[in-house]
Amino acid sequence: MPIAEAEAATGTLPTFHSWIAGRESQGTGGSSPAVDPSTGEPFAEVTLLDARGAGKALESASAAFPSWSALSFTERGRHLLALKAAVLADLDGLVALIAKEQGKPAAEAIAVEVLPSLEALQHQALHAEDVLRDEEVESHHLLFASKRCRLVHAPIGPVLVITPWNYPFSIALIGIATALAAGNTVVLKPAPTTRLIGLRIGELCARAGLPSGVVSVVAVDDAGATALVEDPRVAKIVFTGSVATGKKVMAAAARNLTPVVLELGGKDPAIVCKDADLGRAAKGIVWGAFVNAGQTCASVERVYVERAVMEPFMARVLAETRALRVGRPDDASTEIGPMTMERQRRIVEDHVADARARGAQVLTGGEPVAGAGWFYPPTVLTGVDHEMRVMREETFGPVLPVMAVDSVDEAIRLANDSDYGLTASGWTRDEATARKLAAGLRAGVVTINDCVSSFGEPTAPWGGVKQSGIGRTHGATGLLEMTQPKYVSLDGGTKPALWWFPYGEDYRGILSRAARALHSPSFFARLRNQLGLLGFGRFWRRVHPGTLLRGLDKLF
Numbered sequence: 237m238p239i240a241e242a243e244a245a246t247g248t249l250p251t252f253h254s255w256i257a258g259r260e261s262q263g264t265g266g267s268s269p270a271v272d273p274s275t276g277e278p279f280a281e282v283t284l285l286d287a288r289g290a291g292k293a294l295e296s297a298s299a300a301f302p303s304w305s306a307l308s309f310t311e312r313g314r315h316l317l318a319l320k321a322a323v324l325a326d327l328d329g330l331v332a333l334i335a336k337e338q339g340k341p342a343a344e345a346i347a348v349e350v351l352p353s354l355e356a357l358q359h360q361a362l363h364a365e366d367v368l369r370d371e372e373v374e375s376h377h378l379l380f381a382s383k384r385c386r387l388v389h390a391p392i393g394p395v396l397v398i399t400p401w402n403y404p405f406s407i408a409l410i411g412i413a414t415a416l417a418a419g420n421t422v423v424l425k426p427a428p429t430t431r432l433i434g435l436r437i438g439e440l441c442a443r444a445g446l447p448s449g450v451v452s453v454v455a456v457d458d459a460g461a462t463a464l465v466e467d468p469r470v471a472k473i474v475f476t477g478s479v480a481t482g483k484k485v486m487a488a489a490a491r492n493l494t495p496v497v498l499e500l501g502g503k504d505p506a507i508v509c510k511d512a513d514l515g516r517a518a519k520g521i522v523w524g525a526f527v528n529a530g531q532t533c534a535s536v537e538r539v540y541v542e543r544a545v546m547e548p549f550m551a552r553v554l555a556e557t558r559a560l561r562v563g564r565p566d567d568a569s570t571e572i573g574p575m576t577m578e579r580q581r582r583i584v585e586d587h588v589a590d591a592r593a594r595g596a597q598v599l600t601g602g603e604p605v606a607g608a609g610w611f612y613p614p615t616v617l618t619g620v621d622h623e624m625r626v627m628r629e630e631t632f633g634p635v636l637p638v639m640a641v642d643s644v645d646e647a648i649r650l651a652n653d654s655d656y657g658l659t660a661s662g663w664t665r666d667e668a669t670a671r672k673l674a675a676g677l678r679a680g681v682v683t684i685n686d687c688v689s690s691f692g693e694p695t696a697p698w699g700g701v702k703q704s705g706i707g708r709t710h711g712a713t714g715l716l717e718m719t720q721p722k723y724v725s726l727d728g729g730t731k732p733a734l735w736w737f738p739y740g741e742d743y744r745g746i747l748s749r750a751a752r753a754l755h756s757p758s759f760f761a762r763l764r765n766q767l768g769l770l771g772f773g774r775f776w777r778r779v780h781p782g783t784l785l786r787g788l789d790k791l792f
């Protein structure tokens with residue numbers, strides 16, 4: 237990073253800049269600090285682009301689109317694999333940066349940020365063509381038998397990828413991999429709290445030799461983000477973030493009818509059935525609740541346990557939780573790093589205070605860690621109910637509220653009693669119960685005997701129902717979101733079509749016959765009307781017998 241290094245040498249905080257068209261681009265809209273959540277201290281500066289500067293990213297994305305979309309899948313795949321190699325070569329630096337700016341332990345950053353990104357890059361590089369190659373579509377309308385038709389999954393143009401701070405690398409990179417594989421160019425707008433990680437992606441794309449303008453990364457404030465959303469050059473927006481901002485983005489995008497994919501919040505339930513493997517369930521749920529200090533859209537945010545196993549399950553959960561080590565993310569023994577933002581820690585404190593005031597018991601944790609940084613210990617609550625904020629609103633922190641229920645049916649009803657529907661997990665050894673959970677839980681993803689992990693599976697569609705969002709990212713479904721269906725019909729006929737002008741006297745007669753010939757319920761009625769068609773002069777002038785012969789199977 238030439239500019240940053242030069243500034244570091246002068247003793248001031250190193251300063252970083254946006255990446256536009258393969259180059260660092262210094263912003264003229266002021267600057268903003270990058271803050272270490274372990275200490276609360278700034279450690280770098282990022283210059284911000286004004287609206288004109290950010291517009292240049294869209295200009296270069298628009299300019300790069302024709303040539304990038306014209307590349308073959310193999311050629312685009314080669315670029316994605318080069319980006320994968322650049323990411324891997326930067327592995328140690330990258331996870332150190334994620335730990336420093338976002339706060340997750342470095343090893344966890346490999347598991348949940350880098351590995352899913354490498355998988356996505358590789359999968360889209362090698363398999364996008366399987367999903368997006370042109371499909372032949374056979375005409376079923378007999379009168380259209382002279383046409384050869386295709387469904388083309390056409391690229392859409394510059395895609396604006398807006399990302400949150402909790403998974404600043406993987407969400408951005410998976411969005412980029414999917415958009416690029418489908419033939420689009422990208423402007424990435426990272427979250428203000430984790431801009432450096434976003435800018436590192438810009439640098440990696442440049443190092444990987446991606447053609448100029450194919451990926452730009454812009455550091456802008458929220459007003460700058462709104463200006464990008466409202467820019468008519470944006471062909472589609474892939475937004476990941478909160479419900480409140482998602483609604484604003486959708487409203488602003490409506491100005492140009494720009495389509496949106498919205499990946500929003502969750503309040504993801506886990507259901508522990510009485511026949512579950514309690515050891516596995518406790519370990520899995522504790523990880524699902526506390527990975528990334530609970531700041532995961534698919535975190536386990538509430539647990540419903542069949543009363544018969546509540547006691548042994550809770551004993552295991554408490555033992556697992558109390559063994560977790562809270563500490564600096566660069567310490568190899570740390571399992572729970574700091575929360576990324578003080579504001580988010582205050583939300584956690586508010587939810588725990590509200591639950592306590594309404595009668596919940598705090599079995600472990602429950603108070604912020606004193607001293608520098610935004611640490612909060614893993615916290616387990618019982619005695620909770622759906623009147624409490626911790627059971628209804630996204631807590632997005634290391635808090636695990638557990639509620640006893642009388643049956644799986646009651647658990648499913650409570651799990652679905654939510655505005656959200658991102659993921660849900662069920663824990664059981666019985667196949668019929670697993671099927672019941674999968675069918676009953678209203679969510680975009682249901683996992684049985686596991687949680688969160690499908691985010692890392694490149695073939696698994698990712699997204700939610702209800703307020704958790706619209707559309708899907710990842711895998712084949714995510715690729716299709718990055719295209720527009722284009723139906724291409726080529727007519728090899730030489731005569732004018734039966735239904736074209738001039739209508740003339742026999743027009744209504746022949747079309748009535750044709751409707752009956754094709755759609756009368758009885759075979760004999762159809763046959764009678766088919767033969768009737770032969771009596772019209774227009775039929776012989778307009779329909780090629782060869783065409784009819786090719787579609788004979790559709791007559792009967």
Ligand code: NAD
Pocket residue numbers: 398399400401402403407425426427428458461462465476477478479480481482484485498499500501502532533534630632658699700704705
């Ligand atoms: P946020 O909504 O505050 O911000 C998300 C992004 O939107 C940021 O880049 C922000 O700068 C940008 N933004 C803010 N105002 C904007 C505007 N007016 N126009 C355009 N962009 C604007 O969310 P956050 O706090 O960064 O992230 C946490 C939320 O994200 C949680 O609710 C979490 O559940 C959700 N999330 C969802 C998924 C998912 O896949 N469904 C994944 C991760 C996080």
